[in-house]
Amino acid sequence: MRIGAHVSSAGGHHLVFERGRAIGAEAVQLFISAPQQWKLPACTGEQIAAFNAAREKHALPAFFHGVYLMNFGSPDEGMLERSMASLRSYMHFAGLMGVAGTIFHVGSHLGAGFSDTMARRIGGMLLDVLNDEPANPSLLILENNAGQGNCIGGHFGELGALIRAMDNHPRAAICIDTCHAFSMGYDLATEDGCQSAMAEFEQEIGFSRLAAVHANDTKQPLGTFRDRHENIGEGHIGLAGFRTLMAHPAFRDVPFLLEVPGFDGAGPDVKNVQRLKKLRRELAIDGPKLPRIPSTKKPK
Template sequence: MYFGAHVKSSGGVWHAIENGVEIGAEAVQFFAGSPRTWAPTLYKEKDAARFREARAGSPIRFVVIHTIYLINLASDRPDFYEKSIRSLSGALAAADQLGADAIVTHIGSHQGSGFAVGLERVRRGLLTALAESEGSPVRLLLENTAGAGGTMGVDFRELGQIIDAAGGDPRLGICLDTAHIFESGADLRTREGVDLVLRELDEHCGRDRLVMLHLNDSKTPLGSNRDRHENIGDGDLGEEAFRLLVNEPAFEDLPGILEVPGLDGSGPDRENLARLRALVD
């Protein structure tokens, strides 16, 4: 595994590369605009070129845009649903401009309609966004959830069903968030727990669907269904879980991206990256 971080991209998107390099990251993730507004970001060509140039001269090996938190591809509200698809599609277009490798998105909640009804909405949303970005090399990654009320994609079984429903498009992939899967009940603190997760990945999705990890410790206990990220080693997952994860051969060539609060509360930092690297055998 190689390590990266969610970074700020304000004041010019190329700053995301500088902000990553500054803390020693080899992969960066950022929002393409404000995470709480719907308006899709379209970069000026000169800004996108400046980003691509900055990346080319840097040690950054992987670039991913995180979609906004408002997206709900399973929403039962037509206006919200349409805006979600527009936003997903917009993120793919922005990623394409920057030459990013992927976008990652939370799928959303069926809000009580049930998984099957939600699945049909998600299927249509994903197919629309994939069709609108046809020919683009940018991967569309679905993130597992902590399992709070009605959220879609709590485990590899659900993620596999969603990918299958969308026709198994080769651009679809998975981002495994370590805090979320622990909060949903998978115990990554033991060898057996990690092996079980890998078996479920193989069975329901196939190993090559896994494109990246979010490396976050958890402020809440196993199976809490409550999503609260903690700095590496300081939460309920703890150091031993991350020792297993960073040395796992199945994850050898994948980016592991931090979304932790940081020691001073200003986001992923050099210290959290150092903690991960110190666990590599």
């Protein structure tokens, strides 16, 4: 289990590795374009070479996070085209830059409701992205959401439906955000709740598809459908809750990526990283491993 963090790429994408090392991160996540803008990333050959050199020097796996504007549930063709272009670009550069995968939010059904027809439509678009570059080993990683705003993928069943609609592509994977899951009513903080939640995940998706965890405590109580990240141990999941979920075997070989506000308000920091590492030591969980690549086994 690696303990990592989302890191600023200001001044150069290659700087995330040095910044990650400075806070003790064992994996990094970054944006390669402004997350609230449609402008496509434009990484030059020199920038790609610098990123790859830094990645190899520091030996840290990297993940991209896609822009927040994408919405594959929209009926608007212009929105779908922009979403496809953005995700295609991120996946293209992920392949060139040795990135483990691109984590992204599927979007909102805008009140239409999530249906088999919508799942097939979205799955077909995402499958097109994967089939653009068959030799690209980078993963396409769907993230669960907190249930707000008619968003798609709050329930594990919806994510499973999308994976099946992608023909169970071997590069289709899932990231569980602990804050989002807790807000949706998945009580990962208690042993019974965690066992129940992960049994549902295994049934609907399969543990082999779990590629990353966004490790975030939450400012909001269980089942409130609100996405409000908190520092580890300071929210409603708490240190005991993270100890419980980290002990579950589904998470043993999965990187944990912090997206917390930080104790100084500047994002993931040493104190948050150390809190998760301390829990890892107490649970006698193995340290850094390479990110797990989903198998070709079809989900149950």
